[in-house]
Amino acid sequence: xxxxxxSLDAMGGDHAPEIVVEGATEAKTRYPDIDFIFFGNKDxxxxxxxxxxxxxxxxxxxxxxxIKPNDKPSNVIRRGTNxxxxxxxxxxxxQSSAMVSAGNTGALxxxxxxxxxxxxxxxxxxIAACFxxxxxxxxxxxxxxxxxxxxxxxxxxxLMGQAFARIVIGIKNPKVxxxxxxxxxxxxxxxxxxxxxxxxxxxxxxxxxxxxEGDRITDGLVDVIVTDGFTGNxxxxxxxxxxxxFTNSLKExxxxxxxxxxxxFLAKKSLEGFRAHMDPRKYNGAVFLGLxxxxxxxHGGTDSFGFANAIGVAYDMAKxxxxxxxKKKLSTTTKYLI
Amino acid sequence: xxxxxxSLDAMGGDHAPEIVVEGATEAKTRYPDIDFIFFGNKDxxxxxxxxxxxxxxxxxxxxxxxIKPNDKPSNVIRRGTNxxxxxxxxxxxxQSSAMVSAGNTGALxxxxxxxxxxxxxxxxxxIAACFxxxxxxxxxxxxxxxxxxxxxxxxxxxLMGQAFARIVIGIKNPKVxxxxxxxxxxxxxxxxxxxxxxxxxxxxxxxxxxxxEGDRITDGLVDVIVTDGFTGNxxxxxxxxxxxxFTNSLKExxxxxxxxxxxxFLAKKSLEGFRAHMDPRKYNGAVFLGLxxxxxxxHGGTDSFGFANAIGVAYDMAKxxxxxxxKKKLSTTTKYLI
Numbered sequence: 001x002x003x004x005x006x007s008l009d010a011m012g013g014d015h016a017p018e019i020v021v022e023g024a025t026e027a028k029t030r031y032p033d034i035d036f037i038f039f040g041n042k043d044x045x046x047x048x049x050x051x052x053x054x055x056x057x058x059x060x061x062x063x064x065x066x067i068k069p070n071d072k073p074s075n076v077i078r079r080g081t082n083x084x085x086x087x088x089x090x091x092x093x094x095q096s097s098a099m100v101s102a103g104n105t106g107a108l109x110x111x112x113x114x115x116x117x118x119x120x121x122x123x124x125x126x127i128a129a130c131f132x133x134x135x136x137x138x139x140x141x142x143x144x145x146x147x148x149x150x151x152x153x154x155x156x157x158x159l160m161g162q163a164f165a166r167i168v169i170g171i172k173n174p175k176v177x178x179x180x181x182x183x184x185x186x187x188x189x190x191x192x193x194x195x196x197x198x199x200x201x202x203x204x205x206x207x208x209x210x211x212x213e214g215d216r217i218t219d220g221l222v223d224v225i226v227t228d229g230f231t232g233n234x235x236x237x238x239x240x241x242x243x244x245x246f247t248n249s250l251k252e253x254x255x256x257x258x259x260x261x262x263x264x265f266l267a268k269k270s271l272e273g274f275r276a277h278m279d280p281r282k283y284n285g286a287v288f289l290g291l292x293x294x295x296x297x298x299h300g301g302t303d304s305f306g307f308a309n310a311i312g313v314a315y316d317m318a319k320x321x322x323x324x325x326x327k328k329k330l331s332t333t334t335k336y337l338i
Numbered sequence: 339x340x341x342x343x344x345s346l347d348a349m350g351g352d353h354a355p356e357i358v359v360e361g362a363t364e365a366k367t368r369y370p371d372i373d374f375i376f377f378g379n380k381d382x383x384x385x386x387x388x389x390x391x392x393x394x395x396x397x398x399x400x401x402x403x404x405i406k407p408n409d410k411p412s413n414v415i416r417r418g419t420n421x422x423x424x425x426x427x428x429x430x431x432x433q434s435s436a437m438v439s440a441g442n443t444g445a446l447x448x449x450x451x452x453x454x455x456x457x458x459x460x461x462x463x464x465i466a467a468c469f470x471x472x473x474x475x476x477x478x479x480x481x482x483x484x485x486x487x488x489x490x491x492x493x494x495x496x497l498m499g500q501a502f503a504r505i506v507i508g509i510k511n512p513k514v515x516x517x518x519x520x521x522x523x524x525x526x527x528x529x530x531x532x533x534x535x536x537x538x539x540x541x542x543x544x545x546x547x548x549x550x551e552g553d554r555i556t557d558g559l560v561d562v563i564v565t566d567g568f569t570g571n572x573x574x575x576x577x578x579x580x581x582x583x584f585t586n587s588l589k590e591x592x593x594x595x596x597x598x599x600x601x602x603f604l605a606k607k608s609l610e611g612f613r614a615h616m617d618p619r620k621y622n623g624a625v626f627l628g629l630x631x632x633x634x635x636x637h638g639g640t641d642s643f644g645f646a647n648a649i650g651v652a653y654d655m656a657k658x659x660x661x662x663x664x665k666k667k668l669s670t671t672t673k674y675l676i
Contacts, residue, residue, distance in 0.1 A: 134583060144519060147527055181482060181571040189485055189568060214575025218583040230527060231572050233519040234565075237552030238573045242580040245472060245556040246616070250588070253605075253612035260608035267592055267601030274591035278584070 010040030011066035012103025023307025097318035098294035133220030161224035174223035285310035348378030349404035350441025361645025435656035436632035471558030499562035512561035623648035
């Protein structure tokens, strides 16, 4: 069995390194063909890893340095090249097929760009992730890497999102849309309209379905939603805020009377199905697309189940050759781009 | 008792004119000091109004023309000046204190700008509305009138939002924030950072509290959230989409088994409290701020309860002199603006 080797920044995230090791052992149970390289303090890591029987094949690369949550990207690039995060990213070049970190997003992006560089044909990497919808999942990008974009960025994001949805969600010919404030052609900002025109002409290589509005993101009628990083980040966080507001208000309401408490008890199993469908941990793992290497960002505060899911995303992308697939698509597309 | 006169576009919206008349009678029950002018087809309107005993003081201004949902703003301005919507807006100048329409948003904005003009000191009107939060309500603007903004637009929106929250939500010294993708000063687009710097210097006239991210919109920690119309529209619609996704998934889950159905029955009263708190009809009524007249846009598909709430917003703004209040504030602020 050919092994998929994944590098883990063992020191990144709110509950590192415990959750990283716990998540790795959960992921290994799901995908026995993974092997891990843990980057971090060996004195802390060794006993944690040693207690997990299925992690006995893992390697540890020792470092005492790590990135703090508030470190500025510009500073870490100068001073942080021996941190667990930086070493894990560097290792993707020749020791492993992907890396996962729950650490500082800005630093992770800065190191990724520095060490892995963007794929030829991609000007800027984008952050992508999957979300639940009324039917299946949707992949959305950019979620915050590029706060100002032009039409070419959007088209590159569309191509990257298409390849991502194919490999991670498993959809053969993903439907791709641009996020906009209306469905008519005249709506929205001019660079979005220009990107839309170009995408229409790329119908042989991309299944472009026009604009989609914010209220249709969770409809599941399209598989990939493309937007600039500012708007994507606002939409993502607004959705997170509303979800938590809803969940909390619902909990409060169900605690209100003896009847509602009993009602909750009876409906518990069904409500758990509802919760499982919405569980943000299931969708943990935002990917930096467009680099010469697979880098997955886990939510900083996630638990081992969430971290294992982020590893699962990295595993899929490595195993099913995301980068090769994207490169092939790009080589046939470049001539259409301006 | 001094009456507040409100003009209604009786022919705008998916269920006009029935819902408009029903909504008016509900609003009149809540605020007996309102009088209405209905603009529309008198042959249809007269019997409807005549059947409501509390609308007997109403006037009808007859017209057979009305704006269709898909009419383009540029066309309606040329050909639609005798429509129920246009006549109702014109009447705000000298016959009434405010107008409400559930019709075509683009046409409503175009006519409002044409007939009412913006207040001196305001370059562009903005669309504002209130939403439920974990504690109280929040007012957000712009929700889609201006897809590209500069720093001065944002500052004007902040001043308008402050006056709006004071009058419609009833908060003495509303906390105002700019929507951004991080809380640190260096985050986001440069014109947002510039607006933030200016707002900090306006601390004597505006209670500015820095940036707020998308996931904090519903926290209720600030009272006014300012953004450009593109981002505001995406955030608003994303929130609507997630809310409906949540509500539908919850309903489906509760129907799944006999236990969950029984559970739902027992918890029904508490869940209704939850639903009431989230009810979008309660927050119906988006306001076009910055004009020399109060114009309120109701959701096109709302029912009479929702339409009555939109009338309630118009009533508050007319009764508590929103426009005079804003003008006063602007006159003391102009010197700080660049």
